[in-house]
Amino acid sequence: MAFVQKHWFKLLVIAVIAAAGAGWAYNSQKGDKLPVIKQAADFQLEHTSGQMTGLKDDDGKVRLVYFFWSSCPDVCQPTTYELSKVQQELQKSSLLGSDAVIYSISFDPDKDTVEQLKTYSARFEADPNGWKFLRGDTKKITDLAKQYGVSVLAGKDGTFAHTNSVALVDRAGNIRKYFVATNGDLSYRLVAEEVKKLAKE
Template identity: 45%
Template sequence: MKPWIQKHGFKLTVSLLLVALAISLFTWFNQGPPLPVLKQAPDFELSGLDGGKVSLSDTNGKVRLVEFLFTNCPDVCPATTYNMVKLQNELKKDGMWGSKVHFLSVTFDPERDTPQAFKTYGDKMGMDYNGWTLLTGTEKQTADVAKDFGVMVQKMKDGGFVHTVTSLFLVDQQGQIRKIYTMGEEMDNDEILKMIRQIAGSK
């Protein structure tokens, strides 16, 4: 065997390297380059709809999509949630929903977004609570959490809000923010889904 190895070893090594390169290029073009880590997501503790305390770290080990919204928003927020529901339905087909991927929606209008009102909104939008948590708290608590994520929120005299439109965050299994998305109609669901699958499949 030795002479054969000596004779063919170099060709075999080159062949294996070419195969490895081909696999890497295939992964690159189909999944894209690895997403950078932007920063560690700030952990927080807010209230679930049942009044129980929920932390972001409770869902560590899963890829998270974190949304900041208020349900009386006339345009951007419902459009974002609608797109997230479409993502949810695709992830259910993959078998990732709830097991590998979890969505969290935080309202910064807790006075009007009572647990009952928030649940009604979620039901109407088609949320599947097996992998989606709705979070509330005091107005200060939710505004502070939004601010920690870099989302600026201002309450208007009419009770509405203006807020940063980059209020949708892709958080990996270790609690690191990997991507920040613009909300609403500018969301690219195909791109977001690809990124979620890429991260969820990397662990």
């Protein structure tokens, strides 16, 4: 009982995330061509360069969209590491930047300043031309995350619980797949392979 009282918030979020993961299970189908789920929401957010950038700035490219916070003590860093491996695979195929872009969007702008995101992205050797770390107003980001199927819940201690997933967006701006950690499909090999497939469409 003491454990439940102490960790009720995290337990609630885990239940919410698990339910979301179950709802996305249909995306795990093995068809040759991924279905169109819906149009991806556009955005204009601050890049680590200090410039504003958005989804439409990379129209015609395949895009991966991930919501995170750099102080995250658990899922964000392993997922960002997987994305760094995706980056490497796309670089090998000469797709990064020219045909594919990764967006890592922070929903904790108070801590994730431009300088913090530069430091964080450098840990993963992110190429800013093909892997963009972005920030913006908390409410704006939270609302945007919802449009990408990501729930973000702020705790009273300044921490966040959130759905850990990556959205795959095609050249035309359609969401074609969610890679969801609770479904076990958030591996760099799978993600990179699906990006490469969409790049050929």
